[in-house]
Structures are given as C-alpha cells and as structure tokens.
Amino acid sequence: MCLGVPGRVMTTIDVAGLLMGTVDFGGVSRDVCLGYVPQARVGDYVIVHVGFAISLVDETEARRTLEVLRSMGAFEQELGQELGQELGQELGQELGQAPR
Amino acid sequence: MKYLDEYRDPALARRLFTEIRTVTSRPWTLMEICGGQTHTIVRQGIDELLPPDIRMIHGPGCPVCVTPLELIDKALAIAGRADVILTSYGDMLRVPGTTTDLLALRARGSDVRVVYSPLDAVRIAGERPDREVVFFAVGFETTAPANAMAVLRAHALGLPNFSVLVSHVLVPPAMTALLDAPDCQVQAFLAAGHVCAVMGWAQYEPLADRYQVPIVVTGFEPLDILEGVLMAVRQLEEGRAQVENQYVRAVHRSGNIQAQEAIRRVFKVRDRMWRGIGTIPSSGLALTDEFAAYDAEARFAVADVTAQEHPACIAGGILTGTRLPTDCAAYATLCTPRTPLGAPMVSTEGTCAAFHSAGRQPTGQPAGQPVPAAAAGPS
Ligand code: SF4
Numbered sequence: 001m002c003l004g005v006p007g008r009v010m011t012t013i014d015v016a017g018l019l020m021g022t023v024d025f026g027g028v029s030r031d032v033c034l035g036y037v038p039q040a041r042v043g044d045y046v047i048v049h050v051g052f053a054i055s056l057v058d059e060t061e062a063r064r065t066l067e068v069l070r071s072m073g074a075f076e077q078e079l080g081q082e083l084g085q086e087l088g089q090e091l092g093q094e095l096g097q098a099p100r
Numbered sequence: 101m102k103y104l105d106e107y108r109d110p111a112l113a114r115r116l117f118t119e120i121r122t123v124t125s126r127p128w129t130l131m132e133i134c135g136g137q138t139h140t141i142v143r144q145g146i147d148e149l150l151p152p153d154i155r156m157i158h159g160p161g162c163p164v165c166v167t168p169l170e171l172i173d174k175a176l177a178i179a180g181r182a183d184v185i186l187t188s189y190g191d192m193l194r195v196p197g198t199t200t201d202l203l204a205l206r207a208r209g210s211d212v213r214v215v216y217s218p219l220d221a222v223r224i225a226g227e228r229p230d231r232e233v234v235f236f237a238v239g240f241e242t243t244a245p246a247n248a249m250a251v252l253r254a255h256a257l258g259l260p261n262f263s264v265l266v267s268h269v270l271v272p273p274a275m276t277a278l279l280d281a282p283d284c285q286v287q288a289f290l291a292a293g294h295v296c297a298v299m300g301w302a303q304y305e306p307l308a309d310r311y312q313v314p315i316v317v318t319g320f321e322p323l324d325i326l327e328g329v330l331m332a333v334r335q336l337e338e339g340r341a342q343v344e345n346q347y348v349r350a351v352h353r354s355g356n357i358q359a360q361e362a363i364r365r366v367f368k369v370r371d372r373m374w375r376g377i378g379t380i381p382s383s384g385l386a387l388t389d390e391f392a393a394y395d396a397e398a399r400f401a402v403a404d405v406t407a408q409e410h411p412a413c414i415a416g417g418i419l420t421g422t423r424l425p426t427d428c429a430a431y432a433t434l435c436t437p438r439t440p441l442g443a444p445m446v447s448t449e450g451t452c453a454a455f456h457s458a459g460r461q462p463t464g465q466p467a468g469q470p471v472p473a474a475a476a477g478p479s
C-alpha cells in the first residue's frame with residue numbers, strides 16, 4: 001500500500017468542504033482526495049497514495065534530476081555489454097506493466 | 101506514463117551502475133527501508149547487478165508485514181460479528197491470523213470489503229447506518245494522513261457507526277531500533293521517499309548525526325534507487341553522514357504540513373509492537389483522546405486478544421535485514437504466496453513475496469528452524 005503513483009489532475013471539486021478531484025494515471029482515472037495539496041491545479045501532477053494526493057510533483061526539480069543523470073559521465077563501455085542488455089530487457093518489461 | 105517511464109530508462113540506469121562501480125572502493129552494506137523499494141530492487145535484479153562490494157539488505161518497510169498477528173486476530177474477531185462490515189486495504193485480506201484469514205471469513209459469510217481509499221469506508225458507513233463499519237487502519241506515515249482524514253470526515257458527518265482498528269507504525273523509531281541492535285550491519289539507509297513526502301526529513305538529521313549513518317531520501321523507480329545508492333556510497337566513501345534528498349521532485353524538507361496537522365490532530369504517538377521485531381518505544385500511533393470514541397478495539401472489546409506466530413517463520417530476521425527469505429526452511433516450499441505462513445510472503449511489498457515473484461531459488465541450506473510436521477497444511 002506504500003506504492004504511490006504519479007497522476008495528472010483532471011478536475012477538482014469541493015465535496016462538502018473537502019477538496020476532491022479526478023486524477024488520470026496513464027488512461028485510468030480515479031477519484032482522489034486533494035485536501036492535503038490544496039494548491040493543486042488542473043494539469044498538475046500529484047503523487048497519490050490510497051486515494052489521497054500527498055505531494056505535488058515539482059516539474060522543475062523533476063527535469064533537473066533527469067538532466068543531471070543524462071550529463072553523467074558516459075563510460076558505458078566499462079560496463080559489460082550483457083549486463084546492460086539484461087537490465088535493458090528487465091526495465092523494458094517493467095515499462096510494459098500496468099501502473100502500480 | 102509521465103514521471104514513471106523516464107525513471108526507468110535503461111541507458112541512464114547503465115550510466116548509474118557504472119558510476120556506482122567507479123566510486124566504490126570497498127564493501128558497503130546499505131538498507132532500503134521501504135517495501136516498495138524492495139520490490140523494485142528485487143524485481144529488476146538491481147541487488148544482483150550492483151558491484152559485488154555493495155550489499156543491499158531489505159528493511160522492515162512493509163506495513164502489512166509488521167502488523168502484529170494479534171491485530172490480525174482482532175480484525176478477525178471483529179469481522180466475525182454479524183453487525184459489522186469490516187473494510188480494509190486489499191493487502192490485509194490474505195494475511196494469516198492464528199487460525200484463519202479475512203478472505204476465508206468472507207467466504208463463510210462475513211461482510212469484509214476491500215476499499216481503495218479509507219474515505220470509501222466512511223461512505224459505506226453513511227450508506228449503512230444499520231451496521232457498524234470498521235476500517236482496518238494499517239500503514240506507515242504515508243497512509244496516516246488518509247486514515248486521519250477518514251476519522252475527521254466521519255466526525256464531521258456525525259457517523260456514530262464508524263470506527264478504526266489502528267495499527268500505525270512510524271519509521272524513524274524503527275531505524276533507531278535497527279541501529280541500536282548489536283548485530284546491526286547497516287552502514288547507510290535509503291529512506292522511504294513517500295514517508296518523507298508526508299513527514300519531511302528533519303526527523304532523520306539527528307539519526308544521521310548520532311549514528312554517523314548516511315541517509316538518502318529515495319524514490320521508487322529504478323533510476324531513483326540507483327541514484328540513491330550512488331549518493332549513499334559517495335557519502336560513505338567520503339566519510340560523510342548526512343541526510344540527502346534524491347527524491348527532490350516529490351519531497352521537501354518540511355514535508356506536507358497540512359497532512360502532518362491532520363495526523364497530529366487525530367493520532368498521538370505510542371509504543372507499538374512490530375511483528376517479528378517486538379515492541380519499539382514511541383514507534384506507532386493511536387487515536388487521541390478527542391477521537392477515542394472511534395477506536396474499534398475499545399468498541400468491540402478485543403483489547404485482550406493475544407496470538408502465537410507460526411514456528412517456522414523467521415520474519416523477525418527478514419524484517420531486520422539479518423536473514424534472507426532464502427534462509428528460511430519454509431520459503432517456496434510450505435510458504436508460498438498462495439499458502440503464506442508469515443506476512444512477508446503475503447504483501448507484494450514483503451521481502452519474501454518479492455523474492456518469490458522474482459523466482460529466487462531456496463539456497464538448499466535451510467538456516468531456519470526445522471519445520472514441524474504439524475505445519476504441513478494451512479491450519
Ligand atoms: S518464507 Fe514464509 S515462513 Fe519463511 S520467513 Fe518468509 S513469510 Fe515467514
């Protein structure tokens with residue numbers, strides 16, 4: 001139950017004083033409580049746990065993390081080719097999985 | 101999907117593996133706290149692809165796994181009542197109690213329902229005023245805001261037929277207990293990103309300082325975990341022991357203030373028993389006096405229920421990272437995800453289940469206690 005999933009806020013609505021919304025997870029949408037991320041707007045990404053958004057995804061930081069990783073020394077040849085392939089396959093399988 | 105796929109990029113993962121290999125000069129032992137991270141690590145084989153000097157051990161971060169057997173038995177006792185609808189996260193249904201599990205009770209006619217969100221349980225309570233609706237509130241700091249909101253909602257809506265069976269545990273006291281253990285092997289932690297999304301990481305700073313142990317707040321995708329490992333190894337190699345944040349896209353130092361306020365209003369800190377580990381001081385949550393009326397344990401007088409663990413199960417060693425599932429004599433033989441003897445085999449976040457679904461083979465040199473003949477079938 002600790003697996004949180006990032007999803008995109010599609011709608012927001014006030015339900016008797018509680019901020020709710022629908023969040024899209026790659027094509028599957030669910031009702032989510034947005035009470036703990038009142039600053040969330042339609043189009044924002046939130047991390048959702050057991051039907052509650054617990055965090056707003058920071059787009060700038062997300063991009064920066066990837067840039068840092070991409071700029072990291074590309075000494076790939078040092079790594080055995082098959083090791084990389086094996087990992088590539090496993091990661092590829094995971095990519096095909098439904099959202100957790 | 102955005103924010104998932106790009107953190108599973110094999111080319112970037114390769115670079116991270118290379119970088120980790122480059123900075124590692126001697127053996128280090130790292131523990132990931134969270135069961136979600138364990139799942140990613142074992143499923144992707146990250147532990148086996150890391151340089152041999154880096155050993156990953158798997159922590160107690162599966163809430164289902166650390167929920168005491170006693171509480172499962174209490175849930176079973178409550179669910180067995182004709183006037184009750186017991187609601188729970190799906191993970192809890194197959195966790196074996198002393199004599200049965202919630203799924204079996206349901207098959208025998210008890211009203212046990214899986215909910216996606218605790219607010220669903222509140223909704224059911226509103227729809228069924230003729231029944232007592234109990235929510236089995238397990239989890240770490242990540243689910244605490246949701247469970248707190250359920251109680252606040254039931255209170256606001258005036259639902260006298262709603263209550264919660266609370267089994268909430270907190271991560272930092274468990275890390276302290278692990279570090280205090282004389283056989284502690286952990287040299288650095290990957291802290292659970294989503295727990296920190298709620299609580300922030302200020303709580304970890306005294307720990308890093310006192311025990312001189314690097315702690316890296318880490319996300320859940322393969323690249324997150326590899327970057328977390330890299331950051332932790334760099335600290336170890338440089339002789340630093342700080343709290344660092346890998347999961348910057350989702351976690352701030354102060355965490356989610358609104359969520360923390362709700363938790364503080366509904367719950368207070370108390371000692372908690374961790375399955376397989378024992379009682380850890382100030383390591384869990386109970387309802388505050390203001391919301392004591394929502395306590396299912398008091399409402400249904402199950403406070404005295406006690407329970408006995410299965411003798412073959414070495415969950416305690418698994419949860420503290422001192423043993424591997426493959427060390428257990430029952431692993432993959434008597435104990436499988438279909439016939440779990442202990443909680444770590446039930447939840448997808450449990451280390452035993454993660455090993456089993458990744459097809460890890462028993463070592464053939466069982467180090468666990470011998471399995472008594474009487475344990476051959478599910479009781
Ligand atoms: S394999 Fe089963 S019996 Fe062994 S430690 Fe894991 S849950 Fe317990």
